[in-house]
Amino acid sequence: MNTVLITGATSGIGLQLAQDYLAQGDRVVVCGRNPIALSEFDNVGDKAETLQFDVTNTAATVNALAEMRSQPNIWIFNAGNCEYVEQGLLDAELIRRVFDTNFIGLVNSLQAAQPLFKSGDQVVVVGSISSEVALPRAEAYGASKAAVSYLARTLQMTLAPKNIKVSVVYPGFVKTPLTDRNTFEMPMIVSAEQASRAIRRGIEKQSAYIYFPARFTSILRLIGVLPYRWQNLLTQKLLKG
Template sequence: MNPILITGATSGIGEQLAKDYAQSGQTVYVCGRNSAKLHELVALGKHVKPLQFDLTDLDSCKEALQNLDPIPQTWVFNAGDCEYIDDGIVDAALIKRVFTINVIGLANAIEGAQHHFSSGHQLVIVGSIASEMALPRAEAYGASKAAVSYLSRTLAVDLAPKGIKVSTVFPGFVKTPLTDKNDFPMPMMIEVDEAAKAIKEGIESGKTNIYFPKRFTWILRILGSLPYSLQHRLAKKLIKEKQ
């Protein structure tokens, strides 16, 4: 079985995905900042290899990812964070925090690892279905995930001639410590084990785009294809319903 590397492996989807791969006996590099969680994952077996570093620090990423043996053939870039904007009042510091983790952190991890990439490798970049449509309070999170989606899809074009496949993941609501903080209804939410299974199956089948849960993400994709004026009216209704 090919080695795999997972960022954001100490919480949520990344943690479940790491456990699933580890339990199958696959070599898994688990990346994160939480040393206690990394220690728990290492207890799953000697084939689980911890890498503790800060994604927001490029030098830290480069140092941690410089020498890997064996070299992963599947790279899951999953780490991310979420904060919301209230009442359309822009908070530049908040937006910077979200972009630093979700976008710059992703770029740092890819730059730190890219000297290992070669033909036959697969990059799996976790975005969000929120990038498909402008939603209330998502000025920071949605915009960051739109940037992640664009970066991922562009890499798919540029790395294809090198034989490197790039897959983008578009999750809906998944029950994780991150979504536990949300104070609004989250329709069609799924458990983290379902999300990890969907990603694992998508990786194994070589999907370019991995959407789940299917019904919810199809609805958002359809809504996202509507004219912006109509999307705007629908989003305003969501605000009124909350009020």
């Protein structure tokens, strides 16, 4: 039986992962800010521990993990947010908010969790396929996820001698409250159930890189090897609206 810690487990992909790990008999440590969503796990008894903290707050994140009773062997760092930049009009506050949650939030979570990592543990970092090619309006989100991807790939090397495997997840579009706000067409969007299945399968296989859905992420990865000028033309065609 695994004990799986999941940040951002009160909604979307993280919530689906928590429910699915519970359903397959594992224990979960459910992390998030929303107290009502966290209390939904009260009725599963000692199969779930809930931790309420804001990943952008270093002290709160360190304290929450230091007080955790469980000993996870799978750590899924999934908390994240998305805000788009309109017509290239940069807004430092918006970019700071996105980086604070997606990148500094990940750093805070890793800093808090690192003293608890054991040989054989698996660390899973949820990035985005948007980090692999420049996408329209994703100046803040894509850049934050590129930083996430770089950090995770570096950790793959530095944690390997401690026998800790790091997987990086590159999802395409997934139907969640985060993408329900989008007004543009999202090609080949998948459900949170499909996302959870792909991530759990990747973790089970100890895959270093988990891409899904296969067709959409393959197209973007293929575009990603072309000259930048061609990349921009093709991604604008793929993501209209």
